[in-house]
Amino acid sequence: MGRGPGITTHPSRPAPTEIPRRRNPASVRSPHTRRGIGPAGRGRLTGTEAEILIDEQYLPGLFRIEEKNHLFVLCWFDRADRTLLRATPPHNPVExxxxxxxxxxxxxxxxxxxxxxxxxxxGRIRVRGLDALDATPVLDIKPFSPEIDCPD
Structure with a gap:
């Protein structure tokens, strides 16, 4: 099925402008509860410890995760301002x-x-370096693989 030049969709898949409803398989338990107090993009540098709490229905997805020393954690910053398109980083005064x-x-x-x-x-994964506030929804967890994830 086509939707214009160069855009092809499958009837059972959403059109490119649609976003499927997201599922949050986990949430964060962190000592940081408010914006402005916490790792602010520097979780890895601060050594902050937190827990990822996996919802029961997703526990089978943890099979063999104990073999991993490092993970990528994708979160949904539900308290973020989605209207801003410019920012001034805390470590760089330039917008x-x-x-x-x-x-x-x-x-x-x-x-x-x-x-x-x-x-x-x-269903509790204790981690160091997570940049997230308490109760932040976790979208996904993926293993870090040096062979794949490190640039040449």
Whole structure:
């Protein structure tokens, strides 16, 4: 099925401008509860510890995750301002477009943190370096693989 020159869709898939309803398989438990107090894009540098709490229905997705030392955690910054397109990073006084920053304020406030796994107990993954506030929804967890994820 076509939707104009160069755009092809499948009847059962959403059109390119539609975003499917997201599922949040987990949430964050963090000592940081308010914006402006916390890692602010520097979770890995601060050594902040947090927990990722996996919802029961997604526990089978953790099979063999204990083999991983590092994970990518994608979160939805639900308290972000989605209208801002420019930001001034805390470590650089020059204004940038949000796509040139790690600001949580962006059209789709998805965060990406590379975390160290400290411990896994059932549906609780204790990590170091997560850049997220308490109760932040977790969109996905993916293993870090040096062979794939490190640039040449």
């Amino acid at each position: 940038h477009g949000v796509f040139a920053t790690r600001s949580p304020n962006r059209p789709n406030p998805i965060s990406l943190s590379l975390v160290d796994v400290i411990d896994i107990q059932g």
